[in-house]
Amino acid sequence: MLVQAQPGTGGLSLALSLVTEASTLGHWVAVVGVDDPGVVAIADLGVDLRRVLFVPRPRGAWAESAADLLDGVDLLVVRPPSRVAHGVARRLMDRVRERGTVLIALCEPGAPWPLPVDLSFDIVNAQWTTSSRLDARYLTVRVGGRGEAQRGGEHVVVLPNRRGRAAAS
Amino acid sequence: MERLLAVWIETLSEEKADGSSLRDYLEVLDALTILCPFTEPVRLGLFVLPVRGPSRFFGGEEALLDTVRQSVCDILGYEPSLGVADGLFCAELAAHAGVVVAPGATESFRRGQPLSVLARKDLTTTCRRLGLRSLGAFADLERARVAERFSSAVLELHRVARGECDELKGQRDGRLAARIRNLRGDDGLGEEQIGFFGQRGAGDDRAQTAAYRVRSRLGVDAVMVASLRGGRVPEDRATLVPFGSPLNRVDDVAPWPGQLRAPAPAMTLQHRVTVQLHDESGQEIRMGSRGLLSAPPASLLFSSQVRRGVTWHAGPWPLVERWWAAPRRRAHLQVLLATGEAVLLVTEFARWWVVGIYD
Numbered sequence: 001m002l003v004q005a006q007p008g009t010g011g012l013s014l015a016l017s018l019v020t021e022a023s024t025l026g027h028w029v030a031v032v033g034v035d036d037p038g039v040v041a042i043a044d045l046g047v048d049l050r051r052v053l054f055v056p057r058p059r060g061a062w063a064e065s066a067a068d069l070l071d072g073v074d075l076l077v078v079r080p081p082s083r084v085a086h087g088v089a090r091r092l093m094d095r096v097r098e099r100g101t102v103l104i105a106l107c108e109p110g111a112p113w114p115l116p117v118d119l120s121f122d123i124v125n126a127q128w129t130t131s132s133r134l135d136a137r138y139l140t141v142r143v144g145g146r147g148e149a150q151r152g153g154e155h156v157v158v159l160p161n162r163r164g165r166a167a168a169s
Numbered sequence: 170m171e172r173l174l175a176v177w178i179e180t181l182s183e184e185k186a187d188g189s190s191l192r193d194y195l196e197v198l199d200a201l202t203i204l205c206p207f208t209e210p211v212r213l214g215l216f217v218l219p220v221r222g223p224s225r226f227f228g229g230e231e232a233l234l235d236t237v238r239q240s241v242c243d244i245l246g247y248e249p250s251l252g253v254a255d256g257l258f259c260a261e262l263a264a265h266a267g268v269v270v271a272p273g274a275t276e277s278f279r280r281g282q283p284l285s286v287l288a289r290k291d292l293t294t295t296c297r298r299l300g301l302r303s304l305g306a307f308a309d310l311e312r313a314r315v316a317e318r319f320s321s322a323v324l325e326l327h328r329v330a331r332g333e334c335d336e337l338k339g340q341r342d343g344r345l346a347a348r349i350r351n352l353r354g355d356d357g358l359g360e361e362q363i364g365f366f367g368q369r370g371a372g373d374d375r376a377q378t379a380a381y382r383v384r385s386r387l388g389v390d391a392v393m394v395a396s397l398r399g400g401r402v403p404e405d406r407a408t409l410v411p412f413g414s415p416l417n418r419v420d421d422v423a424p425w426p427g428q429l430r431a432p433a434p435a436m437t438l439q440h441r442v443t444v445q446l447h448d449e450s451g452q453e454i455r456m457g458s459r460g461l462l463s464a465p466p467a468s469l470l471f472s473s474q475v476r477r478g479v480t481w482h483a484g485p486w487p488l489v490e491r492w493w494a495a496p497r498r499r500a501h502l503q504v505l506l507a508t509g510e511a512v513l514l515v516t517e518f519a520r521w522w523v524v525g526i527y528d
Contacts (some may be wrong), residue, residue: 012435012528017311036527039407040433051373053380053412054393058484065391066381072379074372126509133483134503134527137423148503160527162278164431 001104004114005123010077013041013107014121017166019075020046024101024135027074030055032105033062034079044164047085054070061087066103070095075102083111090115119145124154138159170255170335171494172220172272175211175264176201176237177250178349182214190214201238207339207494212342217260219494220253230269254278256335262286279307279332287326287337292319304330307475349431374522380412399427402501403433403513404441404524427488429501433450433512434525440524445470446479446514447500456516460487463526469512478507485516 001018005011012034019029024046030053031037037056043049053073058065068080070092073100084107093115096103105113125140138160144152156169178197181190190213199218201208208218224233235250237372241249252263262282263270265284270278282304284293292307295318301307304430308330315327328334380392392412392491401404446454448464455463466479501515506512513525 008508008526008528010528018433026372029370030376031378034436036433036436036438037395037409038403038433038437038528039397039409040403040437041431041435043394043397043496044431044433049395049397052378052395053376053407054395055387055391056386056393056409058391061387068382068386069379071382072376086357127525128240128505128509128511130480130481130483130505133430134505136432137511137527160432160435162431164433 001102002117002120003106003123004109004112004120005106005126007108009123010137010159011034011106011123012164013100013137014047014139014157015077015079015104015121015139016042016047017045017159018104019064019077019102020166021053023047027051028072028108029077030057030066030069030073032069032076033081033149034077041160041164044160046073046165051065051093053137058143063092067095069098070101073102075121077104079106080111084114086114089113117145118147119149123149170275170332172253172255173217173257173260174220174233174237174261175222175252175254175257176216176218176241177252177261177264178214178241178245179250180214180245180247182212182264183212186360191348195349196244197241198349200244201237204240208327210345211257211261211340212345214260217257219292220361220412222493234269256332257340258329258334258336260353261340269395276332279330280308287330289326292326295498308332330456382414401428401490402515403429403437404523407437413460427486432527434511435528436526438524438526441515441524442515443472444521444523446516446521454521455489455519457484460500461484466502467513469506469514479504481505 003015004019020091023029028051029122031045032055035056037054040112053069055065062078064082066076069076092103096137107113122142123139124142127136127138137160138152139157139159141157142152142154158167158169173466181194184190194213198208198210198216201218205218207221208216211217213457220230220233220373224230230253235321238251250267252260252266252268253268254260254263259270259279260276270384271499279305284296284302284304284307286304297500306326310503312327316324325334325338329416330338384392390411393409394412396408398408427471446466447468448454449467452464454466457463462485466482469477469479482502482504484502486499487498499515502514502516504512504514512523515522
């Protein structure tokens, strides 16, 4: 899976919200390359922190760390620090297929994932609603990918809402 | 500096082969903790406790000293040496001498001490040849002159001598807390970190193996696990510790009045970023003593000279914490930038930082 967004527009929240369901079912999650994870926000989303491994600063070895973790966890969220080489992406996706795990890559539109993916989410718009504080954010997400997802379309989701969770708008 | 009461028990300061020093030390610690919950075990033979609160409770410093002396005597059968002064360094010296330094007299007490209390033979010898015999004379040396002649460790001592730093390096025993926990039997080291109702599945083992592999590749603190603890703001509530270290789980069930409500920022910056918050006319914004901003914010200036317009803000929400001891006044502010990003700012000491990004 691919989540594509400008930094600061909700890409991280969207990528993390995708793992909540599996996490509550007892699956393991790893988060690679997110240097300052907002632990409170992640817990608010409903992710079980007891089964999350963070590799905040993998330095040059993000791909190797991701490959190692794909052997052990069920879902992997990775934010590559720079443009991903074709070969690296190929190897990672081969391993994902082999292990039956889920890879969620978080990329910027300026440095996209180099290969076609099964399911992709592009955040095209992010709008905060406010009261006396930040209330909720409405994300307009363009869906793409293979198979069923090919039909695509744009959807609006609330992420985070007033309780820090994801919700339908 | 806080006025401290130091309790010095020389016979307990040496380790004994049968481990009785630590056991007795623990017993005294428990007794003193009943008198004052903020009693701190500094190292074997030495405790400190704040004077202000307990002396009010027991009816004055004299009464506090008597109570402490009596409760130690009840356990050990002999009296400890007590001393009162500002800061850990002076409090310990006062305890060795058994004196109560009057409020405000700590400075002259420190200056009158011989140089040997810094426990550096080379420093003492050199200074004696220069005719410097007291801490005060050493403190009067210019910092640059000290730096020319001595190592950086001595510069630290110089700061202590000047009263800019109130404890010596190595004055506290960093492992003591762990030893006490160990002796009490509530040591968390053997505890299993992960597990669901005590069960471990194959998935847990696989994940652990993978984590160890990444750890061996990148270093011990590369893989982190997170937990929540009590607190009012996201950066206080989050704990990230290296994988494999014992988790200090404090249940997050207690109410925290004034807690910053959800949504929380998806990125909590470990190293907060210094920024400046400006109003329309480019003036820096301050938060006044009544928790109000001096003007509505209009732009946010990063140290890289990048400037972002501020379209909306909420707060500030002031937090005054530990007002009874070492007060900490800070306030949080949510701002929306012209680029559509939302960030969480904190202000303290009239400065501003970004602590979270709502990514």
